[in-house]
Amino acid sequence: MPDEADRAVLRIGMVDDHRSPVWGVERILEDVDDLDLVASATxxxxxxxxxxxxDVVLLDLRLGDGTTPMENVSLLDENDIGTVVYTSGEHPDLLRSAARAGTLGMVLKSASEQEIVAAVRAAGHGHEVLTTEWAAAIDGDPNLDAVNLSPQLQRVLTLYASGGTSASVGAELGVAPDTVNEYLKRIRQKYADVGRPTHTKIDLFKRAVEDGWLPMPRRSVTDDGDRR
Structure with missing residues (x-):
C-alpha cells in the first residue's frame, strides 16, 4: 500500500452482500475529503x-458465496490491499479467523461515524485498528496461534473434513492414500498437543471451521421459513 505522502486520497473498497451497509458507508464517506469509496461488491x-x-477494504465476515474470512483477507493481502472487518460483532470465531489471516482490525457496524472514518483512515495508511471489541475477540482465543499447518496440511484437512476419503484426497493432491493418512496423523497430533483432540472426522471438521480453513455451515431454510 502507498504511504501517506504518495496518495492524498485513499481509495476504499467494500465487500458486503447486503446493500444497506454499503449505502451507509457511502453516506458517511461522501463528505470526507481524504477517503473515496470507489468500488463495492458482494x-x-x-x-x-x-x-x-x-488501499483498504471494509470486509463483512459472512458472505453468501461461502468463503471464509481467512480466505478473503489472504486474497486481498496477496494483492497488497489491507482489510478492516466491518461487522455486527456476533461471530467472535470468524473474527479470530480474520485475525489469523492478518486483517488490520475491526470496526462495528454500530460504531459512530467518527469511529468508522478513523478506522478506515488508519487502515488505509497501513496502521492497525485497535478497538475494545477487537481486543476481546483476540484475547478470547488462547489457541489463536497454537496450531500452524503448512499449506499441504491445510489442503489435506479441508479436503478430508469436507467429506473426502484418503483415496480421493490423495488423487486430488497427487499422493498415495498412505501419505494422506500420515498427513492426517500429523494434523491430529498438532491439535492434540494444544488440547483440541480430533478423534473423529466430525472433530476434524469442527477444528477446520474453528480455525477458518472451512466456512461455517449455513442453516437451511425450509419452505415454511423455519431454519434448520
Whole structure:
C-alpha cells in the first residue's frame, strides 16, 4: 500500500452482500475529503474484478458465496490491499479467523461515524485498528496461534473434513492414500498437543471451521421459513 505522502486520497473498497451497509458507508464517506469509496461488491473476487487499485477494504465476515474470512483477507493481502472487518460483532470465531489471516482490525457496524472514518483512515495508511471489541475477540482465543499447518496440511484437512476419503484426497493432491493418512496423523497430533483432540472426522471438521480453513455451515431454510 502507498504511504501517506504518495496518495492524498485513499481509495476504499467494500465487500458486503447486503446493500444497506454499503449505502451507509457511502453516506458517511461522501463528505470526507481524504477517503473515496470507489468500488463495492458482494464478493472479494467480484471487487477485485472491478479494481485492484485499493488501499483498504471494509470486509463483512459472512458472505453468501461461502468463503471464509481467512480466505478473503489472504486474497486481498496477496494483492497488497489491507482489510478492516466491518461487522455486527456476533461471530467472535470468524473474527479470530480474520485475525489469523492478518486483517488490520475491526470496526462495528454500530460504531459512530467518527469511529468508522478513523478506522478506515488508519487502515488505509497501513496502521492497525485497535478497538475494545477487537481486543476481546483476540484475547478470547488462547489457541489463536497454537496450531500452524503448512499449506499441504491445510489442503489435506479441508479436503478430508469436507467429506473426502484418503483415496480421493490423495488423487486430488497427487499422493498415495498412505501419505494422506500420515498427513492426517500429523494434523491430529498438532491439535492434540494444544488440547483440541480430533478423534473423529466430525472433530476434524469442527477444528477446520474453528480455525477458518472451512466456512461455517449455513442453516437451511425450509419452505415454511423455519431454519434448520
Amino acid at each position: 464478493t472479494v473476487r467480484g471487487l477485485l474484478e472491478q479494481t485492484r487499485d485499493l
